[in-house]
Amino acid sequence: xxxxxxxxxxLVVIGAGLGLGKIGGSAMDAIxxxxxxxxxIQTAMIIIAALLEGVAFAALFAA
Amino acid sequence: MxxxxxxxxxxxxxxxxxxxxxxxxxxxxxxTHVHAHNAEHAATHAHAESHGAVNEKSEIKAFIDHHLxxxxxxxxxxxxxxxxxxxxxLPVILIDNGDFKVFSSSEFHHGEKVAQIDGNYYKLHHEKIxxxxxxxxxxxxxxxGHPTNEKPLDFSITKNVVAMLVTALLMFFLFTGLARSxxxxxxxxxxxxxxxxxxxxxxxxxxIPNIGEKKYRKFMGYLLTVFFFVLILNLIGLTxxxxxxxxxxxxxxxxxxxxxxVTNLGANKGYxxxxxxxxxxxxxxxxxxxxxxxxxxxxxxxxxxxxLYANISAGHIVVMSLLGLIYxxxxxxxxxxxxxxxxxxxxxxxxxxxxxxxxxxxxxxLFIGMAVQDHHHEEDHDxxxxxxxxxx
Numbered sequence: 001x002x003x004x005x006x007x008x009x010x011l012v013v014i015g016a017g018l019g020l021g022k023i024g025g026s027a028m029d030a031i032x033x034x035x036x037x038x039x040x041i042q043t044a045m046i047i048i049a050a051l052l053e054g055v056a057f058a059a060l061f062a063a
Numbered sequence: 064m065x066x067x068x069x070x071x072x073x074x075x076x077x078x079x080x081x082x083x084x085x086x087x088x089x090x091x092x093x094x095t096h097v098h099a100h101n102a103e104h105a106a107t108h109a110h111a112e113s114h115g116a117v118n119e120k121s122e123i124k125a126f127i128d129h130h131l132x133x134x135x136x137x138x139x140x141x142x143x144x145x146x147x148x149x150x151x152x153l154p155v156i157l158i159d160n161g162d163f164k165v166f167s168s169s170e171f172h173h174g175e176k177v178a179q180i181d182g183n184y185y186k187l188h189h190e191k192i193x194x195x196x197x198x199x200x201x202x203x204x205x206x207x208g209h210p211t212n213e214k215p216l217d218f219s220i221t222k223n224v225v226a227m228l229v230t231a232l233l234m235f236f237l238f239t240g241l242a243r244s245x246x247x248x249x250x251x252x253x254x255x256x257x258x259x260x261x262x263x264x265x266x267x268x269x270x271i272p273n274i275g276e277k278k279y280r281k282f283m284g285y286l287l288t289v290f291f292f293v294l295i296l297n298l299i300g301l302t303x304x305x306x307x308x309x310x311x312x313x314x315x316x317x318x319x320x321x322x323x324x325v326t327n328l329g330a331n332k333g334y335x336x337x338x339x340x341x342x343x344x345x346x347x348x349x350x351x352x353x354x355x356x357x358x359x360x361x362x363x364x365x366x367x368x369x370x371l372y373a374n375i376s377a378g379h380i381v382v383m384s385l386l387g388l389i390y391x392x393x394x395x396x397x398x399x400x401x402x403x404x405x406x407x408x409x410x411x412x413x414x415x416x417x418x419x420x421x422x423x424x425x426x427x428x429l430f431i432g433m434a435v436q437d438h439h440h441e442e443d444h445d446x447x448x449x450x451x452x453x454x455x
Binding site: 043046047050051053054057058060061 | 268366369370373374377418419421422425426
């Protein structure tokens with residue numbers, strides 16, 4: 001991989017990390033507010049994480 | 064004797080455990096060609112780089128590339144110095160301008176020799192078969208190094224096909240066994256105890272919330288099939304057999320295509336209405352929106368395809384690269400530590416296998432649900448009852 005490829009990959013990883021951190025944080029807050037809804041929140045969190053990872057991997061492959 | 068799930072499971076486990084030692088590629092003829100093979104490899108390596116460590120890296124890269132792709136033979140391991148390959152060859156089925164040709168891929172001798180069948184000559188280059196006019200003709204390469212010879216239609220039984228057939232048979236036996244065990248009592252026995260919670264999970268958490276109570280039964284078959292197919296293929300890809308099925312974009316493209324067909328063929332009239340003649344919008348914009356909406360229906364399966372492909376291939380590349388690093392750093396500390404790291408990453412890969420299967424199924428159910436649900440505001444101003452979906 002040349003330099004632009006590696007820099008692009010790094011940016012994608014930063015983006016994915018920030019996004020996943022935000023999702024995880026919101027999920028934690030929501031579970032803290034309503035412990036009964038923890039199951040549903042967890043499922044939604046996993047789905048959004050997978051969507052985000054899909055975008056990240058697609059970009060990684062292109063880079 | 065009743066084909067119980069336990070018997071099938073034990074038989075398959077024993078078969079897979081014993082299979083590598085049962086088959087050997089033809090060794091006698093291999094040794095004569097291996098010198099040319101090694102010389103060619105050495106020449107490319109010597110030409111490219113002279114450092115020992117960089118040599119390893121390109122070999123590892125070639126190894127990873129070869130293992131990500133499909134292959135016409137099962138190659139478990141090869142002894143480089145003696146040139147012996149352990150594995151077994153798979154049948155090659157070609158349709159060459161209407162002629163049906165079936166032969167064993169051992170005729171290719173791992174890509175070194177030109178196979179001569181009924182007067183036609185075929186050469187294997189990077190696992191693709193090209194037709195040559197004579198035994199000595201070389202492949203004509205274009206600017207990028209891709210051969211431009213004509214290719215016969217390749218319907219061979221390759222590694223991926225074998226894995227998919229094995230998966231299909233495995234699923235068939237497991238689930239018919241489970242269904243049969245319900246005749247004896249409400250609780251399943253044996254391996255069914257693992258399958259039943261998964262099936263109930265798909266029904267209660269994936270199908271019913273997304274598709275709705277009334278219509279989920281019609282699509283449960285497809286969702287369950289996709290989930291277990293993708294799951295078992297992901298798990299097979301993690302074994303040392305080196306079969307990378309779901310990391311192959313053609314296969315994930317087909318799975319995404321099936322989801323696309325199921326959503327569109329089972330879709331509601333309201334769904335098509337929204338695509339082709341968007342309500343509450345001026346007429347000019349409606350016509351402009353038609354191609355955009357059609358493209359919009361394609362992006363979702365496209366994302367499904369890319370997500371599964373990228374996740375699984377990236378996992379395989381990481382595992383193989385880490386194992387390859389053991390050969391680059393040949394010392395006592397690197398070996399065990401990289402092995403431990405690879406073990407850890409493999410456990411994460413198992414999680415990824417389950418997760419990707421679940422996400423594929425969940426998103427398929429979501430798309431089906433969006434296509435099948437009835438819009439309440441449609442019934443208000445159109446005053447027609449909702450159409451029955453086509454799939455029964």
